[in-house]
Amino acid sequence: MSTAxxxxxxxxxxxxxELEELHRSMNARAKRKKQVRTVCLMAVNLVVCLFILxxxxxxxxxxxxxxxxxxxxxxxxxxSHPTLENFKQAIExxxxxxFVLNSFLIAGCITxxxxxxxxxxxxxxxxxxxxxxNVLFMxxxxxxxxxxxxxxxxxxxxxxxxxxLDTYIVLILxxxxxxxxxxxxxxFYMTFPISLYESAKLDGCGNLRFIIKILxxxxxxxxxxxxxxxxxNAWNMYMWPLLVTGSDDKRTVQxxxxxxxxxxxxxxxxxxxxxxxxxxxxxxxxxxxxxxxIKGMFSGAVKG
Numbered sequence: 001m002s003t004a005x006x007x008x009x010x011x012x013x014x015x016x017x018e019l020e021e022l023h024r025s026m027n028a029r030a031k032r033k034k035q036v037r038t039v040c041l042m043a044v045n046l047v048v049c050l051f052i053l054x055x056x057x058x059x060x061x062x063x064x065x066x067x068x069x070x071x072x073x074x075x076x077x078x079x080s081h082p083t084l085e086n087f088k089q090a091i092e093x094x095x096x097x098x099f100v101l102n103s104f105l106i107a108g109c110i111t112x113x114x115x116x117x118x119x120x121x122x123x124x125x126x127x128x129x130x131x132x133x134n135v136l137f138m139x140x141x142x143x144x145x146x147x148x149x150x151x152x153x154x155x156x157x158x159x160x161x162x163x164x165l166d167t168y169i170v171l172i173l174x175x176x177x178x179x180x181x182x183x184x185x186x187x188f189y190m191t192f193p194i195s196l197y198e199s200a201k202l203d204g205c206g207n208l209r210f211i212i213k214i215l216x217x218x219x220x221x222x223x224x225x226x227x228x229x230x231x232x233n234a235w236n237m238y239m240w241p242l243l244v245t246g247s248d249d250k251r252t253v254q255x256x257x258x259x260x261x262x263x264x265x266x267x268x269x270x271x272x273x274x275x276x277x278x279x280x281x282x283x284x285x286x287x288x289x290x291x292x293x294i295k296g297m298f299s300g301a302v303k304g
Contacts, residue, residue, distance in 0.1 A: 063087070063273040070269055086273035090260060095248055096274060099256035104281070106168065106252060107234035110175045114230050115223055118181030123211050125182070126189035127197045137186075144179045148239070156243055170244045171252070175234065181226055188222040189215065228289035235282050253278040 050057075058077065062070060063086055065079035090096060124130075125137050155174055164170040192215075200210045216223065238254045245251050257278055260271040 059272050060276055062269055063276045065269055067267060067269050086267075086269045087277065089267075090270045090274040090277065093270065094256055094259045094274075096253070096256060096277065098248065099251055099253040100278065100281070102168075102250060103235055103252045103254075103278075106171045106237075107231050109168075109172045110234040111227050111230045113172065113176035114178055114181045115226055117177040118226065119185050119211065119216065119219070119223075121177070121182045122185030122189055123207070123215060125186050126192075127194065128207075140179050140182055144183075152239065152243065155240075159244065165244050166246050166250050168250065171237075171241055171250070174240070175237075178230070181230065184226055185219065185222055188219050192218070224289055228285060231285055232282050 061078055064082040064084070065076065066081060066083055066085070069076050069079055069081070121140075125133060159165060159170045159173070164173070196214070197210065200214060205213070236254060237252065241252045241255050245255065248256070257271070257274050260267070260274050
């Protein structure tokens with residue numbers, strides 16, 4: 001117990017100056033405790049953060065490391081002679097920039113398509129009344145429990161019969177909507193009173209105009225969250241592009257980067273340099289949109 005607390009507990013009578021001094025002493029001690037607790041929490045967070053990010057940081061370090069430094073008995077965590085040669089060889093060995101452009105095109109089209117289709121479907125489930133609406137919504141949500149591997153063969157046979165293999169359309173078409181996106185937009189729309197839609201109808205506003213002019217401007221946070229979530233998932237697709245593409249003109253970065261790990265010319269430093277190049281866009285988009293992603297995910301959690 002401090003001197004100030006001991007003095008107060010004894011019930012002594014103090015002057016106003018002494019009480020003020022005791023009060024300052026207690027506040028200073030509480031402030032010191034808070035500062036120590038904050039420093040300890042920051043130290044723990046920093047250790048955990050470094051532990052989680054260590055594989056990524058080591059990947060970046062190896063990407064700048066000459067092969068001679070990596071294939072040694074010493075544990076070289078930081079390159080002694082950083083070089084950009086690994087990035088140059090990775091770009092020259094495979095058409096990496098072409099793969100990046102393909103992934104940007106495919107991920108961008110999927111993102112825009114899901115925002116449009118999911119917002120329209122969520123509008124129907126939120127504002128329109130039709131028979132079997134709740135049952136249909138439950139069926140849509142049930143599809144989230146079906147793994148993608150369970151439908152990949154049937155999807156492949158379908159697009160194969162349509163002669164769409166090795167095209168941009170086959171990479172985009174199966175992912176133009178998602179149950180997750182419908183659920184996200186619906187939960188956000190449910191926070192709006194039905195009177196908003198009824199008032200718009202009385203003013204002669206059609207459903208399409210109501211969505212474009214009223215709903216979408218009010219759901220920027222949900223759109224931002226959906227865009228970040230969908231783009232990253234589309235960018236990281238591997239199994240479906242591997243199955244339906246066969247030429248370098250249509251391959252995505254996740255498929256193309258595996259070409260750096262070929263048996264004939266295997267180089268870990270070059271492969272990791274390519275990995276660093278392809279994860280930069282997704283990490284950048286996540287860093288820029290993380291606040292929007294969190295805000296959009298929780299914006300529809302509380303109604304009212």
